[in-house]
Amino acid sequence: PLCVPGRMDSQGIVRWMRRRAGPSATLLQDTDTMAAFINSQDLVVIGFFKDLRGEAAQAFFELAAEMVDTMFGVAEAAELFQEYGLSADTVCLFKKFDERQTNFPVDPARGLDTAELTRLLRVHSLQLVMEFTNETSNQIFSAKIPHHMLLFLNKTSPEQLSLRDGFRAAAGGFRGEVRWPHCRDMEGGFGTPQPQCPLFLAQVLFVVVDVTGHGADVLPFFGMTAADAPTLRLVKMENNRKYQMEQDDFSDSAIRTFIRAVLDGKVKPHLLSAEPPEDWDTRPVKVLVGKTFEQVAFDETKNVFVKFYAPWCPHCQAMAAAWEELAERYKDREDIVIAEMDSTANELENITIHGYPTLHYFPAGPGRKMVEYKSTRDLETFSKFLDNGGTLPEEPP
Structure with a gap:
């Protein structure tokens, strides 16, 4: 076939x-x-x-x-x-x-x-600067360009529309050189390595996102609303890490400088974090957010079992009752914490969640240890895992 x-x-x-x-x-x-x-x-x-x-x-x-x-x-x-x-x-x-x-x-x-x-x-x-629409979205993502530089703007505002000029001027330098790894010259054929002949590298795709149009659907992914426009973001596609300027500067030189700094590893990612609920630690299941995760998950006196979920995920919804029962069962154990974090609203620098639900166990003691739970998602198997110190006992033959 x-x-x-x-x-x-x-x-x-x-x-x-x-x-x-x-x-x-x-x-x-x-x-x-x-x-x-x-x-x-x-x-x-x-x-x-x-x-x-x-x-x-x-x-x-x-x-x-x-x-x-x-x-x-x-x-x-x-x-x-x-x-x-x-x-x-x-x-x-x-x-x-x-x-x-x-x-x-x-x-x-x-x-x-x-x-x-x-x-x-x-x-x-692709156009040098793409516009994110229903018609172009598949083309944008299928190109597999590793970084996307995004200009969020309101197309009903003439002032914001004018920002596209500087954005486009910055884009040309990141289109990539059209060269093969070994070349002689543009006309005479390709084969002899030359130091002045770089690899083809299309590192950054420039995309304009209209916050009043199709782009409105992606705003929650960035923790943004339409009122945040105009603003710039750079996304590293392999792990969805997002980067933003300390203060938006829409000039072409500032955009180029910012991108180079990100590509050189000189800019830390901008991580989403919701505000912690006032009662986050009063219920059996502790509610973690980005800004509280470190202090709870890596508490050396606690064994912390965390569910990373998405509110819309049916698999997460199906195991919600078992997770609540697990927390109820261990609520009086001082050394065990059962927690959850909404990964659509919170991001972590060194942990990337690729699917929902994802369960990680953070054992007590020094160091930043983490164990991914990959077994059956039910109350009794969870309990065996916790009672055995973060592993499942081998079943007798």
Whole structure:
């Protein structure tokens, strides 16, 4: 069986079937058909190959068959190489926005690396500054760019809209260089390592978020409301760590300086924390927040069992009663604390929660020890775990 990439609606499936059944790339034979093809879409990919039967061209056809949401063309005529300033096999991305033509020369030694080319095309098919909408959200996240620089603004405010100019000016320096790891020069082919030839690096994607539009849905993730706009945030996508300036400065130079400082590890993440409830420690289940977590979880005199949850999570809701019963059972034990923390409203610097519920046990004693609980989530198994000092006793054979 074949996996259908791209959109899984009827249009996407039909497009994929047609691409698989017929030529995956349109043959472009002269300047007129080339110009018409380039102008037919906002974005097209064209492979210029001296030999359309060669390995590089065949790899290009295979890639085109998979990337069904993009129009692909091929050319081998010498006049077309000359018309577009090329002298060697090259894949070109043509756009009606930002850079009009972006070249990806084929390494004559390594051939066409389709995985690398796919990544490059994903990145460069994005606008230099994206707007976060329902239509672009999948494109933004599927590009797999490791950092997102976000400008939150209210699009109904002309004053806030003007902040996009400085934001865009800062973006150009973080698009990434289009180079392969080994190269000689832009035209003469790629293969010989040169110190001045950097790796391709698209580190930061710049995104404008309208707090009155689709972007309103993501505000709780940042602990923000629409009234906080305009403001800037940088997100490290691998762990959802968020960074913010001490005081927002929307100039392009300030934005660039801030991003460099984050990438160099000179800025600490901004961690969300709710305010602790007044009765947080009066009930059997202690309610922790970001700013109280350390003092409770790493209390050397206590064994602390913490449930990290999300209020909307059905699995969390299903085990809520067992967690309350567990706390009731151990409420008179001075050395045991049963606690919970809403991870959608609170973040920790050295603990990243990837799923809900997540249960961690913090044993008493010196040091910052932590044990993840991965067994059955019921009252009796929880009790065995606690009574055995943070491990489950081996069952007799």
